[in-house]
Amino acid sequence: MASGTAANQKTRWRTPCQQCPLRSLPDFRDFSAKELEFVSQFKSGELSAERGATILVEGMHSAHLFTVLSGWAFRYKLLPDGRRQIMNYVLPGDLIGLQGSLMGEMDHSVEALTSVTLCLFERSKLGRLFERHASLAYDLTWIAAQEESILDEHLLSVGRRTALERTAYLISFLHQRAHLSGMSGGKRVVPITQQHVADTLGLSLVHTNKTLRKLADRKLMRWQDRGCEILDPDGLLALAGWEGLQRGPRPFI
Amino acid sequence: MASGTAANQKTRWRTPCQQCPLRSLPDFRDFSAKELEFVSQFKSGELSAERGATILVEGMHSAHLFTVLSGWAFRYKLLPDGRRQIMNYVLPGDLIGLQGSLMGEMDHSVEALTSVTLCLFERSKLGRLFERHASLAYDLTWIAAQEESILDEHLLSVGRRTALERTAYLISFLHQRAHLSGMSGGKRVVPITQQHVADTLGLSLVHTNKTLRKLADRKLMRWQDRGCEILDPDGLLALAGWEGLQRGPRPFI
DNA sequence: CGAGCCGTTGAACCAGTTCAAAGACCGTGG
DNA sequence: CCACGGTCTTTGAACTGGTTCAACGGCTCG
Incomplete structure (x- = not known):
């Protein structure tokens, strides 16, 4: 289970929004010069975190919003006795902390899976975004x-799919997300342990391991190191009974 | 499982937003005259649906957004073979169809639990909302x-709580929601069957029944008719290990 | 009065958990 | 260089929380 301390480091400004490497990805929408200018001054800095570091903590009242510039992280909640449920994964281009910014305090925590760099935005300027940049407000929604x-x-997975279906779903999902964030050359690896898979799917570690083995035996994927390689994307989708992520231009801040 | 056909009926305009009965509820935020005027012309009519009727269908491309004026409904998804997962319940003041409006097509369906009346909004006017009414845009987000x-x-419930904890959580959750929507005088009943509980919690009908019995044996609640009566709200919260819904002024459209 | 829906209960079963142990692969410090 | 401890994966075996199957009783509504 999570053991990392919040060893975050504010770093010097590095990447001007105008040259943000994410903008060139095909899946992100284009920005007007005006939008870009606003975002640029909305951004107040960058932050980096090591693998295992906690970026946001449940109950915390954060003055910031973040967009992931590089690396992987995940969102999770804990029960009082320590049982953990991972809600979702956070990849480059994803926004975190919106829920906390709007509702006062975070209702979940976020932990880095790899070393991560984040763009930092001032929560206090969020009002101005809504007032002066309708298109960006729309994007947030x-x-x-x-x-x-x-x-x-x-929720459909955890509630109604079998362990095998769920696992196939998750693997497909992560693969697609990685692909759309420009992280995978097809074979690429997702940097998670089987414990993460278990905590995402509501399964025990042992059964997760046995289920992954079944998928590997069927030549759908292969587990290696700390992650997995997809062998048969369509087979996984079919097994999960899932349509896949919808494509199309995607906004980001 | 769901059998109702989409027997929706457009009805004559009835409730002017200025006299919306929901505005007087303590939990909803106040509107300025300007906001009220916009919402008023954003609303294009009302619609009513009977118990069992399908209000929105997965895959559908809807020209409308809705706010529930009265009644209960629920959001759900189906797997290809018919397994159903209920995602959430929809009560007076809740907005439905936003996801479909923003992303093109609905990724879930909505069915009425009681007879329901809905306010109808034009999706086409959503752009104007963002451009001219920042405060409402903020509310949507x-x-x-x-x-x-x-x-x-x-997700935490379904993934990591035991059947007993989950059920306690759901009952508490629905009770609180009903209370905040001004629907309950404390003893009031939630209009769902045990099949709905099962499909919300990812359990079988039989085990749901047995679990509800345990809660009743512990004098935490009582099942009656088509719904339940809460006997010990705090006991349920404690059993679930849940903090409860956060309060505070809540926006609605 | 019959057909459906809803709730209830018992009994057999099994998907997934828990317990236990061991092997692979690090990085670190001696 | 090797020993050591930590993290991650793997596997077998016993167990159990929850499922499935089956049947029945009560209620409502046409």
């Missing part, structure tokens, strides 16, 4: 609705 | 973030 849609699918 | 927060908690 879109992002929140998108997250809702993903959570719906996760 | 808030609403989406709130839904996300609720889904997180559901």
